[in-house]
Amino acid sequence: MSHVLAAVAWPYANGPRHIGHVSGFGVPSDVFARYMRMAGHDVLMVSGTDEHGTPIQVQADADGVTPRELADRYNRVIVEDLHGLGLSYDLFTRTTTRNHYAVVQELFEGMYRNGYIVPKTTMGAISPSTGRTLPDRYIEGTCPICGYDSARGDQCDNCGNQLDPIDLIDPKSRINGETPKFVETEHFFLDLPALADVLRQWLDTREGWRPNVLRFSRNLLDDLQPRAITRDLEWGVPIPLDGWRDRPDKRIYVWFDAVIGYLSASIEWARRTGDPEAWRKWWSADGEGKDARSYYFMGKDNIVFHSVIWPALLSGYSGEGSRDGEPGELGQLNLPTEVVSSEYLTMEGRKFSSSRKVVIYVRDFLERYDADALRYFIAAAGPESNDTDFTWAEFLRRNNDELVAGWGNLVNRSVSMAAKNFGAIPPVDPAGLTEADEALLAVARAGFTTVGDLIGRHRQKQAIGEAMKVVAEANRYLSEQAPWKLKDEADKPRQGTILHVALQVVSDANTLLTPFLPHSAQQVHELLGGTGVHAPMPVIEQVDDLDGGPAYPVLTGDYTVGARWESVPLEAGRPLAAPKPVFRKLDPSIVDEELARLAG
DSSP: EEEEEEEEEESSSSOOOBBBHHTTHHHHHHHHHHHHHHHTTTEEEEEEOOOSSSSHHHHHHHHHHHHHHHHHHHHHHHHHHHHHTTTSSSSEEEETTTHHHHHHHHHHHHHHTTTSEEEEEEEEHHHHTTTBOGGGEEEEEEEETTTTEESSSSSTTOOOOBBOOOEEEEEETTOOOOOOOOEEEEEEEEGGGGHHHHHHHHHHTSSSOOOHHHHHHHHGGGOOEEEEEEEEESSSSSOOOOTTTTTTEEEEEEHHHHHHHHHHHHHHHHHHHHTTTTTTHBTTTTTTTTTOOOEEHHHHHHHHHHIIIIIHHHHHHTTTTTTOOOOOOOBBBBOEEEEEEEOOOEEBBOOBTTTTOOOOHHHHHHHHHHHHHHHHHHHHHHHHHSSEEEOHHHHIIIIIIIIIIIIHHHHHHHHHHHHHHHOOOOOOTTOOHHHHHHHHHHHHHHHHHHHHHHHHTHHHHHHHHHHHHHHHHHHHHHHHHGGGGGGGGGGGGHHHHHHHHHHHHHHHHHHHHHHTOHHHHHHHHHHHTSSSSSSOOOOOEOOOOTTTTOEEEEOOOOSSSSSSSOOOOOTOOOOOOOOOOOOOOOOHHHHHHHHHEEEE
């Protein structure tokens, strides 16, 4: 057993999440975490809502509420959506907890003491109409390096270079289109150049990463510049230094505090379990967590923050850059084992855009369709390594032809025939198994190695494909063996053997599909006469802030129960009832209905 951290990107609390978001950070991380738990590892899966920064402030002003009220609203919406998808967080929290503030400030102070955070006077972008700082991402213009006309103030998505808003050609505010005013201001900067060598050495040791992630990350190191980590802003974590702590106009920048959430959420989880030091099993590089592995899940627009910025913060706090230094009170901290980045999901050939109504929100999807239908589409056809287009026609096809006609049909006909003819799981004929029986059982058993290895290496498309091959082999076996034709009493033992073998493979295939389809996996387990929890689900709990702040909802759960990643022999005689369909067949009319909704 090893300790495995599943660190999941923090959704921004300025609105509900759409299916493009959860295809990048949500479903892939949950498939991985569920498999790792089933395989016997001690998994800690953490995240929460990212709630600071100017965008929250701007939207709150527009809605006539406070930033906290806006964050409260969307925190609950997002928690409910992720719960509906069955994402098995040990703790899904938020960045407005006092625990999070304390951890962010500890890392800031530790890096400042070690010399990796330095004060600097610079030119900051201000909105002429409001007087507020414009975040880099809310300024757009032409890239001075490659000429791309939609570069952001922090980075050009075309050439990948880090930018400063003042360097953009013809910069404009994305909030209201006005030209920002640049004024002199003092801020604190993360000295990335002082950490470049340790980052390069670390990246050179990374193996098995998706090539695009590693290549992009290494390219970023060629021109690292100091990066501002504070902003002229009222909404955020205060700067924990004398002369700055009580200033109402200076806050730690949201991108700095959000990535620290992985650590603060782990610490909060530990405190809530009654063992405040338990987080160290996943984080302490110089102690009991030195052999732990950590995997970070996100969309490709977040690679830089997880493969460069976050490792830089961890290294600087641990005193590992060119200025050396000493670890803070949290000790030396583990760097990521792997950054698992997905590409983009588009919708009917267009980019997701809430403002242009090219979107389907998670909660709207779940009101009309099953969670596992979406999870299956994301796993089988999502943007794992290439941009992928979601179309309603393809969603319909995969649901009806693969889930219903493939897996659902296998479950239904196997259980129904056994229930009708035996009323229970039938015994195996004492005469033994045939070559065909043994061959199918071997295919199913081999799936545990093949599928598990692929999930462990973040090849989920291949993994679910291999699991569905087991399903296809079992359907073919039933068609060839035709147990429904064995009607004479003398044929009963052979009929029972065929159905026992089929049900055993249904059980094995169900285990192989459990990380992908946990809701239906529980149903199949029960259809096979199983009792208890097969696929544990998250729960929403309203909790008090550990340090006296306002209460809030969290996602958590008990994942110590459930199926193991192994074939479990079925017991003959276990009662079976006539099954209910596991999946819903969708009417083709949904395609036109959904396209009409999209068209407005």
